[in-house]
Amino acid sequence: xxxxxxxxxxxxxxxxxxxxxxxxxxxxxxxxxxxxxxxxxxxxxxxxxxxxxxxxxxxxxxxxxxxxxxxxxxxxxxxxxxxxxxxxxxxxxxxxxxxxxxxxxxxxxxxxxxxxxxxxxxxxxxxxxxxxxxxxxxxxxxxxxxxxxxxxxxxxxxxxxxxxxxxxxxxxxxxxxxxxxxxxxxxxxxxxxxxxxxxxxxxxxxxxxxxxxxxxxxxxxxxxxxxxxxxxxxxxxxxxxxxxxxxxxxxxxxxxxxxxxxxxxxxxxxxxxxxxxxxxxxxxxxxxxxxxxxxxxxxxxxxxxxxxxxxxxxxxxxxxxxxxxxxxxxxxxxxxxxxxxxxxxxxxxxxxxxxxxxxxxxxxxxxxxxxxxxxxxxxxxxxxxxxxxxxxxxxxxxxxxx
Numbered sequence: 018x019x020x021x022x023x024x025x026x027x028x029x030x031x032x033x034x035x036x037x038x039x040x041x042x043x044x045x046x047x048x049x050x051x052x053x054x055x056x057x058x059x060x061x062x063x064x065x066x067x068x069x070x071x072x073x074x075x076x077x078x079x080x081x082x083x084x085x086x087x088x089x090x091x092x093x094x095x096x097x098x099x100x101x102x103x104x105x106x107x108x109x110x111x112x113x114x115x116x117x118x119x120x121x122x123x124x125x126x127x128x129x130x131x132x133x134x135x136x137x138x139x140x141x142x143x144x145x146x147x148x149x150x151x152x153x154x155x156x157x158x159x160x161x162x163x164x165x166x167x168x169x170x171x172x173x174x175x176x177x178x179x180x181x182x183x184x185x186x187x188x189x190x191x192x193x194x195x196x197x198x199x200x201x202x203x204x205x206x207x208x209x210x211x212x213x214x215x216x217x218x219x220x221x222x223x224x225x226x227x228x229x230x231x232x233x234x235x236x237x238x239x240x241x242x243x244x245x246x247x248x249x250x251x252x253x254x255x256x257x258x259x260x261x262x263x264x265x266x267x268x269x270x271x272x273x274x275x276x277x278x279x280x281x282x283x284x285x286x287x288x289x290x291x292x293x294x295x296x297x298x299x300x301x302x303x304x305x306x307x308x309x310x311x312x313x314x315x316x317x318x319x320x321x322x323x324x325x326x327x328x329x330x331x332x333x334x335x336x337x338x339x340x341x342x343x344x345x346x347x348x349x350x351x352x353x354x355x356x357x358x359x360x361x362x363x364x365x366x367x368x369x370x371x372x373x374x375x376x377x378x379x380x381x382x383x384x385x386x387x388x389x390x391x392x393x394x395x396x397x398x399x400x401x402x403x404x405x406x407x408x409x410x411x412x413x414x415x416x417x418x419x
Contacts, residue, residue, distance in 0.1 A: 163197030173201025
């Protein structure tokens with residue numbers, strides 16, 4: 018198990034090659050959550066995520082022979098870019114195996130740093146197995162994304178920076194995938210301040226660490242789709258499981274909708290662009306997953322901001338829908354002239370904006386002489402939606418939220 022001396026050594030080795038990212042106070046988010054919120058903005062790191070810390074520390078500790086032979090890694094994106102950039106800095110050949118489902122922005126970002134990219138499988142674990150095969154065939158050194166002491170120590174430098182900026186924090190919330198980040202951060206912070214509380218956050222879809230802690234042994238969870246691709250792993254490993262078991266106070270989970278809302282809120286309120294994994298820690302705070310926070314000083318690790326622009330638009334739509342600011346009403350109407358105009362008038366009178374109208378005459382299960390019309394609206398919240406539905410019903414029409 019690593020110690021704070023390992024983390025301090027990593028800081029002395031890589032510190033001048035990284036951005037010391039800010040810990041910013043948010044007035045609006047603090048009011049929203051009734052605690053003092055500070056954001057550790059690792060999305061501002063060189064590669065858009067914290068992973069460069071561990072990757073650089075690992076590669077700088079390789080022997081010359083290992084450097085000459087080259088390295089290989091498997092990653093859903095951020096570790097890939099971290100290894101690629103570290104390898105470029107040190108003149109090392111790098112090969113990265115990524116799932117075929119990896120966002121295009123992360124693939125392009127990895128290639129930009131000169132690494133050879135191989136796409137394989139739909140999940141991280143598929144890419145991991147492929148990377149293991151290639152490593153054995155070519156004699157490369159495998160750079161594990163989290164189950165490695167040098168990687169964990171490098172990520173732990175975030176904990177040192179948090180303590181330097183905010184030594185009196187009560188709680189720090191950290192996303193968990195394989196557990197490398199929270200392992201390093203928790204060792205650093207708990208050593209420097211034993212009273213601090215460390216909370217881990219996983220995607221509910223793939224909560225490998227929480228499941229393992231509950232079972233008191235490492236277990237594998239089923240593969241599942243999640244917007245938090247950066248923390249989507251089916252199993253954790255010995256190093257991180259041991260550290261998390263000792264140093265982390267609690268692990269909670271967040272849903273896809275909660276992360277989508279949090280991405281949107283951080284972008285809208287703080288002007289911070291984050292990916293699904295990067296929003297996980299804030300999602301847990303924002304959606305009441307953590308108790309005893311009122312009046313406390315809370316640090317949140319925003320782990321990354323590498324989100325595909327096309328995917329971002331879908332996430333924003335989902336977030337707006339969950340927030341009640343975008344909705345689709347399905348209305349069952351008699352197929353007579355003027356009915357669309359009547360509905361539009363009611364919507365307008367109630368201050369909603371019509372985004373789209375879809376009138377389905379052919380593919381419907383309604384009675385002949387009737388049809389369904391879908392109105393997509395910009396609204397002011399769930400109460401506003403209820404008011405509009407009630408007003409439309411006064412026209413004698415049936416309306417549902419699609």
